[in-house]
Amino acid sequence: MSREKNGFIDSFTNQEYKYGFVTDIEMETAPRGLNEDIIRFISSRKAEPDFLLDFRLKAYKKWLTMKEPRWAHLRFPEIDYQDIIYYAAPKRKPALSSLDEVDPDLLETFNKLGISLEEQKRLTGVAVDAVFDSVSVKTTFRKTLEKHGIIFCSFSDAVRDYPDLVKKYMGSVVPYGDNYFAALNSAVFSDGSFCYIPKGVRCPVELSTYFRINTAGTGQFERTLIIADEGSYVSYMEGCTAPMRDENQLHAAIVEIIALKDATVKYSTVQNWYPGDREGKGGIYNFVTKRGMCKGSNSRISWTQVETGSAITWKYPSCVLFGDNSVGEFYSVAVTNNHQQADTGSKMIHIGKNTRSTIISKGISAGFSNNSYRGLVRISKRATGSRNFSQCDSLLLGDRCGAHTFPSVNVENSSSVMEHEATTSKISDDQLFYCNQRGIDTESAIGLIVNGYAREVLKQLPMEFAVEAQKLLSISLEGSVG
Amino acid sequence: MSPEKTEQVLGRKLISLFDSHRNHISRYDPPFLQGIRNQAMESFRKAGFPTTAMETWRNTNLERVLEKDYNIIFDPPEAPVDLENVFRCEVPDFNTHIISLYNGWYISRDTPLLTLPNGTIIGSLAQALREIPELAEKHFNKYAGAMGNGLISLNTAFAQDGVFIYVPDGVEAYKTIQMVNILNRDDDVMVQNRNLVILGRNSRLRLVHCDDSHNQQPSFTNTVTEVFLDEGATIDHYKLQNLNNSSTLVNSSFFYLEKESRLSTHLITLNGGLIRNESFVRLSGPEAHADVFGIYLMDKNQHVDNQVFMDHSAPVTTSNQLFKGILDDQASGVFNGHILVRKDAQRISAYQSNRNILLTDKAVVHAKPFLEIYADDVKCSHGATVGRLDENALFYIRSRGIGEYNARLLLMYAFAAEVIRRISITPLRNRIDDLVKKRLRGELAICDQCVLHCSQEEKRYSFDIDMSKI
Numbered sequence: 001m002s003r004e005k006n007g008f009i010d011s012f013t014n015q016e017y018k019y020g021f022v023t024d025i026e027m028e029t030a031p032r033g034l035n036e037d038i039i040r041f042i043s044s045r046k047a048e049p050d051f052l053l054d055f056r057l058k059a060y061k062k063w064l065t066m067k068e069p070r071w072a073h074l075r076f077p078e079i080d081y082q083d084i085i086y087y088a089a090p091k092r093k094p095a096l097s098s099l100d101e102v103d104p105d106l107l108e109t110f111n112k113l114g115i116s117l118e119e120q121k122r123l124t125g126v127a128v129d130a131v132f133d134s135v136s137v138k139t140t141f142r143k144t145l146e147k148h149g150i151i152f153c154s155f156s157d158a159v160r161d162y163p164d165l166v167k168k169y170m171g172s173v174v175p176y177g178d179n180y181f182a183a184l185n186s187a188v189f190s191d192g193s194f195c196y197i198p199k200g201v202r203c204p205v206e207l208s209t210y211f212r213i214n215t216a217g218t219g220q221f222e223r224t225l226i227i228a229d230e231g232s233y234v235s236y237m238e239g240c241t242a243p244m245r246d247e248n249q250l251h252a253a254i255v256e257i258i259a260l261k262d263a264t265v266k267y268s269t270v271q272n273w274y275p276g277d278r279e280g281k282g283g284i285y286n287f288v289t290k291r292g293m294c295k296g297s298n299s300r301i302s303w304t305q306v307e308t309g310s311a312i313t314w315k316y317p318s319c320v321l322f323g324d325n326s327v328g329e330f331y332s333v334a335v336t337n338n339h340q341q342a343d344t345g346s347k348m349i350h351i352g353k354n355t356r357s358t359i360i361s362k363g364i365s366a367g368f369s370n371n372s373y374r375g376l377v378r379i380s381k382r383a384t385g386s387r388n389f390s391q392c393d394s395l396l397l398g399d400r401c402g403a404h405t406f407p408s409v410n411v412e413n414s415s416s417v418m419e420h421e422a423t424t425s426k427i428s429d430d431q432l433f434y435c436n437q438r439g440i441d442t443e444s445a446i447g448l449i450v451n452g453y454a455r456e457v458l459k460q461l462p463m464e465f466a467v468e469a470q471k472l473l474s475i476s477l478e479g480s481v482g
Numbered sequence: 483m484s485p486e487k488t489e490q491v492l493g494r495k496l497i498s499l500f501d502s503h504r505n506h507i508s509r510y511d512p513p514f515l516q517g518i519r520n521q522a523m524e525s526f527r528k529a530g531f532p533t534t535a536m537e538t539w540r541n542t543n544l545e546r547v548l549e550k551d552y553n554i555i556f557d558p559p560e561a562p563v564d565l566e567n568v569f570r571c572e573v574p575d576f577n578t579h580i581i582s583l584y585n586g587w588y589i590s591r592d593t594p595l596l597t598l599p600n601g602t603i604i605g606s607l608a609q610a611l612r613e614i615p616e617l618a619e620k621h622f623n624k625y626a627g628a629m630g631n632g633l634i635s636l637n638t639a640f641a642q643d644g645v646f647i648y649v650p651d652g653v654e655a656y657k658t659i660q661m662v663n664i665l666n667r668d669d670d671v672m673v674q675n676r677n678l679v680i681l682g683r684n685s686r687l688r689l690v691h692c693d694d695s696h697n698q699q700p701s702f703t704n705t706v707t708e709v710f711l712d713e714g715a716t717i718d719h720y721k722l723q724n725l726n727n728s729s730t731l732v733n734s735s736f737f738y739l740e741k742e743s744r745l746s747t748h749l750i751t752l753n754g755g756l757i758r759n760e761s762f763v764r765l766s767g768p769e770a771h772a773d774v775f776g777i778y779l780m781d782k783n784q785h786v787d788n789q790v791f792m793d794h795s796a797p798v799t800t801s802n803q804l805f806k807g808i809l810d811d812q813a814s815g816v817f818n819g820h821i822l823v824r825k826d827a828q829r830i831s832a833y834q835s836n837r838n839i840l841l842t843d844k845a846v847v848h849a850k851p852f853l854e855i856y857a858d859d860v861k862c863s864h865g866a867t868v869g870r871l872d873e874n875a876l877f878y879i880r881s882r883g884i885g886e887y888n889a890r891l892l893l894m895y896a897f898a899a900e901v902i903r904r905i906s907i908t909p910l911r912n913r914i915d916d917l918v919k920k921r922l923r924g925e926l927a928i929c930d931q932c933v934l935h936c937s938q939e940e941k942r943y944s945f946d947i948d949m950s951k952i
Contacts, residue, residue, distance in 0.1 A: 071537070073854075379868075381843060396858035399828065405853040409866055410541075414840040417869040424855050424862040 029218070030087035036060065039187055042087050046156050046190075051167055059176035059186030066180045072343040073372040073404055076248075076285065076312055084250060085218040086188045144205070150234075151196040152207055155223055158194035165196060169227055173256040173293045173320070181252040181287040181314075185221045189254070192222035197232035197263070206462050208237040211253075219250035226256070228263035230296065235266040237465055248276075248311060252287045261296025261323065266304070268465050272472060273309035280339025280368070283311025290317040294326035294352075302329040303346065304460040306469040311340060316374065318347035321355035321383070328357040331457040335473060336369030336401070345375035345392070345406075350383035350416070361392040362454050365401035372404040379416045386416040394424040395453055397446075492548045493530050497523070499554055500639055506556055507642060510608060512615035518623050522638035529632035541816045541848040542758055542787045547730045552672035552702055554640070558587040576909040578660035578690065579604065585665055586673035586703075587643050601650040604659065607678055610646035617648060621680055621710045625736035629762065633732055637706040641676035644705075647689070651682035651712070658688040658907060665703065665729070666696035677707040681715035681743075688718040688907065693731055693754075700728040700755075707735045711743035713767065718906060719747040722914075725754035727782060734760040741767025741796075748905060749776035749805075750914060751786050752921055758787040765792075765799035776805040777901040779921045780813035787816040794823045794830050797857075803834040806901050808894055808922070809845035819864065820852040827857050834864035839871060839897060894922050 030041055039060055043053040068079070145152050151162060159166050176186035193209045211222060228234055238255075251273065259265050267290075276283025286309075292301035303317040319328030330346035348357035357377065365371040373392040394403035405422045427449050435445030451458070454473060461469055500507070500523050508516050531548055532539040581604060582589055588606035590596075595605035595613055603610070611618050626634050645661050665673065681687055695701065711717060717737075725731055731754055737745050749759050763772045778786045792801045807815045817836040838847045851864040871893045879889040898918050905911040 384843070394853075394855070396855070396860070399826070399858045401858070402854070402856040404855060405851075405864070407851060407866070409849040409868065410846070411838075411840065411868040412846045413843040414845065414870050415843070417867075419865070419867045419869075420849070420851070421865040422851070422853060422863060424853055424860055426858045426860070 028089050029085050032085050033082040034060075034084070034086055034188065038086055042188060042190060045087065045089075046159075048159060049163055051163075052159060055171065055176060056187050059183050060188075062177040063180065063183035063187055066177075066183055068180050072314055072374070073370060073406070074312055074314065074341045074343050076341075079248075079250065079285070081184070086221070087190055088218040089190070145203075148201050148204065149198040150201060150203055151194065153194055155189075155192040155194050155225065158225070162194075162196070165227065166194070166225070169256070169258055170223075170225055171256075173258060173291045174254050174289050179289060182254055182289040185223060185252045185254045185289070189221045189223040192253070193224045195224075195226045195234065195236065197228045197234045199229045200231040201229075202232065203234040206235045206237055208239070210239050211251075219252065221251075222253050224253070224255040226258070226265060226267070228257075228259045228265045228299075230260045231262040233264045235462055236268070237462060238267070238269045239272065239465075239468075248283060248285050250285050250287070251310075253289070255288070255290040255317075257292035257301055259292065259294050259296065259299035259301050259326075262298045263296065264300040264302075265292065266302045266462075267292070267317075268461050269303075269305040269307075270461075270465050270469050270472065271305065271307045271309050271313070274311075275309045275340050276311040276338065278338045278367075280311065283340070284309065285312045286310035286315060287312075288315040290315065291320065291347075292318070292328070293320045294323050294328060294355075296326075297323040297352070298325045299323050300327040300329075302327075302331070302460070304331045304457065305333070305344075306457070306461070306465075306472065307332065307334040307342060307344060308472045310342070313340075313342040313344050315344045316347055318349070319357060320349045320351065321357060321386075322351050323355075324352040325354045325356075326352055327355070329460075330357075330359045330361070331460045332361045333364070333454045333457045333469075333473070334361070334371055334373075335364045336366070336371045338367040338369060340367075340369040342370070343372045343374055345373045347376040348378070348388060350377075350379040350386045350388070352383060354385040355383055356387045357389075359388070359390040359392070360456055361390075362457055363392070363394040363403055364397065364450065364454070365394065365403050366397040368400050370402040370404070372406060373422075374406040376408045376410075377418060377420070378410045379412060379418060381412045384413050384415045386413075388416075388418045388420075390418075390420040392422045393453070394422070395450070396424065396426045490530070492550075492552070493526075495551070496554075496636065496640075497527060503556055507640065510612050512611055512619070514615070514619050515611060515622070518627070519639050522623075522627075522635040526632050526635040526639060529635060531632050538789060538818055541814075542756070542785065544730075544756075547702060547756060550670050550700060550702070552670050554672055555585055555587070555667075556642070558643070559584060559589065576660075576907075576913070577657060579657045580660045580662060581605075581645060583643070583645065583661070583663045583675055585667055585671065586675040588645060595646070598656075600653050600656065602653060602655055603646070603648040605646055607644040607646040607676055608642055610648075610678070614648075617680065618646070618678065621708060622678055623708070625708045625710070625738045625762070625764070626706050626734065629736075631734070633704050634706055634734055637674045637676060637704050637734075640674045641706065644676040644678070646677070647679045647687070649681050649685040649687050649715075652684050653682065654686040655688065658690060660690045660692065663691070663693045663703070663705070664696055665694070665699075665701050665725075667699055667701070668697075670700045670702075672702045672704070674704045674706075677705070679707070679709040679717070681709070681711045681717060683712045684714040685712070686716045690720045690722065690907075690910065692722045692724070693733070694724055695726040695729050698726045698728060700730075701725075702730045702732075704732050705734070707733070709735065709737045709745075711737065711739050711745060711770075713741045714743060715740070716744045717746070719745070720905065720907075720910065721747070721749050721759070723749075723751045723754050723757055725757070727753070727755045727784065729754060730756040732758045732760070735762070737761070737763045737772065739763065739765050739767065739770040739772060739799075742769045743767065744771045746773040746904075746906075747775070748901070749774075749778075749788060751776070751778040751780070752917060753780075754784060754786070756785045756787075758789065760789040760791075762791045763793065763801065764795060765801065766795050768796050768798040770796065770799045772799075772801040773904075774801070774803045775901050775904055776807075777898055777918075778805075778807040778809075778815060779898070779918065780807070780815060781810035781924075782813065783811070784813045785815075786813075788818070789816075790819045790834075792819070792821045792832060792834075794821070794827045794832060797827050798829045799827065800831045801833070803836075804901060804904075805836045806898060807836075807838045807847070808841065808898065809838065809847060810841040812842075812844040814846040815848070817847075817849045817851070817866070819850070820854065821862060821864070823855040823857050823860050823862065825856045828859040830857065830860040830862070832860070832862045834862075836866045837897070838866075838868045839894065840868060841870075891919075891922055895919060898922075
């Protein structure tokens with residue numbers, strides 16, 4: 001049987017990362033390196049108001065005093081922050097009003113990615129905001145959304161059109177000095193998505209952002225801000241890819257979510273950045289700060305993520321449960337193969353009374369990869385009657401990979417209940433034998449078992465993503481049992 | 483310049499004390515030890531005292547402890563200590579061989595290094611280092627030395643005495659050895675003692691280790707114990723901690739398990755100001771097995787911290803951890819369990835569980851059960867829960883005619899009993915069972931004496947309900 005398994009490994013390792021192409025588009029880039037002038041350059045390029053420039057400069061000053069975090073279970077060489085291009089944008093053209101005016105090359109790129117903006121617009125009813133390198137290229141469906149009073153646009157547009165909202169909420173969940181990468185992002189962020197759902201509105205379509213790194217030597221620093229006003233609902237999706245390159249590219253993003261009273265935000269990610277080749281060369285360093293604030297009572301934020309890409313993932317989508325009776329959820333499947341490293345998990349900070357949170361994390365490691373779950377559940381004194389349930393399971397495929405769990409639990413009152421459980425195991429020969437015996441070949445059996453294992457999380461994904469995620473999962477793991 | 487931190491003051495004092503007393507400390511040392519001491523001091527100089535910036539010390543703050551200006555005792559007690567006066571073991575039917583450390587020094591009525599007819603050697607570590615250096619050298623600091631922890635280095639540099647036990651191949655120690663660590667001083671004192679236990683092939687030992695304070699004086703005990711288990715050896719180890727509320731105890735134990743050896747250790751923490759138990763277990767031969775159990779019952783401002791590092795470095799090794807705690811008043815508890823499965827250590831089972839009950843809104847629990855796994859044929863699981871007593875269970879018991887107070891006690895006792903019932907020495911189990919009941923009723927604050935010779939008559943408690951009749 002082992003030869004059979006090896007066959008799978010070969011077929012898997014020969015599989016190419018299908019999003020690894022480069023698009024040749026005329027780009028405008030800032031010079032390499034980071035200093036105050038670069039920040040001023042970015043800010044002036046985007047004609048930003050003063051408050052934003054101040055925010056950037058403050059963040060930059062703070063960043064200079066900070067140290068790159070090394071506590072995660074990750075190994076990576078020193079990053080030269082002066083060797084990165086902090087701003088790269090498709091050559092400026094007059095403002096776009098319809099898709100026809102978008103650079104055809106660019107459209108072609110998104111078509112290749114399967115994110116045909118046209119198609120999306122016409123058929124699926126998903127509103128897409130595509131961010132290419134650093135700049136938001138096109139937001140579809142804007143008009144339909146406007147009817148409901150929903151604002152969904154690029155971050156730059158939001159700064160121009162709704163400065164009050166941006167000023168009020170930006171940095172309120174992730175302050176500019178929150179951590180090293182958040183500070184870096186706050187200083188140099190280029191664009192991103194902005195979304196505001198007004199009171200009582202249930203967003204009729206799924207909102208979606210697509211991130212793409214294209215230019216060599218660049219880093220991508222986008223910022224997403226989602227505000228769900230009282231009683232509103234939105235489901236938001238995010239996807240990402242990058243070309244195949246030998247160098248490591250940096251992606252340091254921030255996502256901030258604010259849910260006011262009775263609001264619900266569902267945020268789903270399928271992260272598929274280029275993971276590097278089988279020797280572990282190249283790939284994206286993904287250092288992302290994602291945090292949601294359940295500000296009002298009865299609000300709810302749910303994170304769902306499927307992580308298959310990136311050479312390094314450093315990402316802890318968190319919920320601050322501030323409002324009474326608010327709910328935080330985190331569902332994650334993280335798959336690592338070859339030399340990928342993932343250190344991901346969630347933080348649930350219970351502050352309001354009777355707040356509830358759930359963490360379901362499923363790690364799958366194969367090849368030489370290392371996959372860690374790192375989490376924190378803090379139930380503060382005030383948060384009486386709170387409840388947390390955490391479950392993090394790891395599945396090991398192969399004897400050269402690692403699976404680790406680093407949960408941390410702090411409980412400070414007696415009326416709350418917190419439970420954590422974790423298991424680590426491999427696909428047992430018994431399970432495979434059972435499937436074989438029923439006429440299911442080993443490869444399908446593994447797919448079956450893995451999908452069953454991750455099911456709890458996958459079922460949380462919106463339809464459009466669930467299909468993509470399931471496909472990704474079976475691709476990522478094909479034949480990796482050895 | 484920022485004002486100097488208190489721990490730096492104490493650290494500097496210790497460094498200069500070491501420099502000035504270097505010759506005195508090592509006056510009886512065999513040659514191999516001097517280098518070890520100097521090296522350890524060097525690493526303390528670099529590392530200093532642990533601070534909350536360190537991940538494993540995050541929730542245990544020593545700052546208040548290190549503020550005090552502790553005295554170090556460089557010489558053994560001059561006048562012979564009348565042990566009978568200080569210590570009386572009153573566990574019924576508990577027939578043990580008692581050895582004592584008094585303020586960190588080994589005291590005995592007869593010889594400092596006793597060889598029993600079956601070849602077992604029991605006595606003072608200082609004496610053992612002098613008389614049988616070849617045996618001691620093979621193991622001394624071999625397990626503790628690898629960990630770069632400031633307190634452990636400090637202990638290695640300063641410790642002058644402690645307990646030495648050697649059980650030869652194939653010998654089963656005939657009696658339970660009871661090691662009592664008593665502090666009785668009128669000044670604030672820092673005590674650092676060092677114990678070394680060596681078990682030969684297929685030997686067997688039962689060891690009860692008690693830490694007691696005799697008065698209410700603040701103290702800081704920093705103790706390191708190294709235990710080596712050769713192939714097929716078995717140790718049953720119990721640690722009972724009943725110190726006063728102003729004392730601090732950092733207890734680091736290292737267990738090195740060879741092939742087919744078995745470890746069972748119980749950490750029973752009944753009272754103490756700040757107690758930290760660090761257990762490092764290395765399973766380095768196939769089919770070694772380790773059980774680490776703990777129970778802590780804390781109240782007032784007490785703080786307990788249990789750290790377990792379970793290192794599966796050989797295939798087919800198994801381990802099991804169970805820690806349970808009940809925290810009352812403003813007490814705080816920390817559990818930090820780390821299971822490491824090294825590369826190629828296949829066919830491992832490792833379980834870890836930490837359960838806590840908080841009785842008040844001011845009590846705090848920090849739990850961190852870690853798994854770090856580099857092999858694929860493993861079965862590992864861990865769990866942590868924090869909560870209150872089950873309301874439904876409480877209701878059920880009350881509906882059977884048992885008052886709320888007793889119902890609560892019954893539930894708490896049942897919670898603790900899961901750990902207590904694993905104690906294999908019957909008289910000890912009965913005694914601890916009794917002490918836990920007392921503790922839960924709030925009757926046992928710090929006794930002036932050791933937990934094992936609490937002078938109160940044992941009485942029947944109202945919640946001693948025969949479960950078979952319910």
